[in-house]
Amino acid sequence: MNPLTLKQISEHLDSENSRDRMIALASLRKFPADDAVPLIKKVLDDQSLQVRSMAVFALGVKQTDECYPILVRLLETDPDYGIRADAAGALGYLEDRRAFEPLVRAFYEDTDWLVRFSAAVALGNLKDPRAHDVLMKALDSEEVVVQQGAIAALGEIKSIASVDRILRFAQSEDWLIRQRLAEALGHLPSEKSVSALKYLAKDAHWQVAEAASISLQRLDEAGI
Numbered sequence: 001m002n003p004l005t006l007k008q009i010s011e012h013l014d015s016e017n018s019r020d021r022m023i024a025l026a027s028l029r030k031f032p033a034d035d036a037v038p039l040i041k042k043v044l045d046d047q048s049l050q051v052r053s054m055a056v057f058a059l060g061v062k063q064t065d066e067c068y069p070i071l072v073r074l075l076e077t078d079p080d081y082g083i084r085a086d087a088a089g090a091l092g093y094l095e096d097r098r099a100f101e102p103l104v105r106a107f108y109e110d111t112d113w114l115v116r117f118s119a120a121v122a123l124g125n126l127k128d129p130r131a132h133d134v135l136m137k138a139l140d141s142e143e144v145v146v147q148q149g150a151i152a153a154l155g156e157i158k159s160i161a162s163v164d165r166i167l168r169f170a171q172s173e174d175w176l177i178r179q180r181l182a183e184a185l186g187h188l189p190s191e192k193s194v195s196a197l198k199y200l201a202k203d204a205h206w207q208v209a210e211a212a213s214i215s216l217q218r219l220d221e222a223g224i
Contacts, residue, residue: 006031010039018048025054033062044070053086060090068094072102081112088115092122100126104134113143120146124153132159139165148180155184163192170196175205182208186215189224 004012004027012024021043028036040062043055056074059067071094074087088106091099099122107119120138123131131153138150151169154162169181182200185193197219200212 003027003030006035006039010042013039013042018046018051021046021048021051022054025051025058028058028062033064036062037064037066041066041070044074049080049082052080052083056083056086056090060093063094068096068098072099075102075106075115081110081115084110084112085114085118088118088122092118092125095126097126097128100128100130104131107134107138113141113146116141117143117146117149120149120153124149124156127157129157129159131157132161135159136162136165144174144177148174148177151177151180151184155180155187158187160188160190163188163190167192167196170200175203175208178203178205178208179211182211182215185212186218189219189222191224194219194224 004024009024009027012020012027015021015024025040025043028039036058040055040058043051046052046055056071059071068091071087071091075084075091078084078087084106088103091103103119103122103126107116107123110116110119116138120135123135135150135154135157138146141147141150147169151166154166163185166181166184169177172178172181178200182197185197194216197212197216201209201216203209203212
């Protein structure tokens with residue numbers, strides 16, 4: 001099957017079949033952002049949530065000056081929590097530090113845990129050290145996935161000050177939490193990190209142990 005042209009993609013985006021619209025969006029991957037974004041915008045209000053979700057994600061990948069304000073608007077005003085979460089994630093992909101304040105507001109003010117999780121992860125993607133306080137707050141979430149996102153993000157922003165707090169998760173019953181901890185500690189060079197990673201390298205779950213071993217190697221190469 002020959003790749004779709006921009007004209008064909010535009011026509012597919014007007015199709016009544018949601019599958020055609022999703023194929024069209026996927027076909028935009030090979031086109032420059034300046035060509036792709038005007039077509040992505042055609043389906044931002046699509047009747048299919050799956051199509052909308054794909055379009056929002058695409059705005060985080062195909063970056064133009066238009067993408068940031070569109071994503072902030074969706075994060076702050078869209079009635080669907082899934083789209084708000086997608087917008088938060090896409091803002092993280094943009095790696096635009098202007099997104100720091102909208103993402104912090106979303107974490108504190110949105111009522112849905114999925115949006116708060118996406119905001120925490122996105123704050124890590126921004127690699128902005130100002131996210132330390134909100135991510136420390138996220139560690140106390142009642143939602144395990146939000147804790148996972150916060151631990152990973154603290155590693156991304158290289159928050160050495162968080163090491164003492166996140167080490168309590170070394171005993172977590174959730175192996176994904178322990179894995180996220182092992183991965184994060186590899187970005188947080190300290191003697192306590194090394195000690196915890198040696199403990200996690202013996203974890204009963206192989207993915208935790210493997211993540212810890214990789215992080216130990218990373219710290220060793222860094223001279224820790």
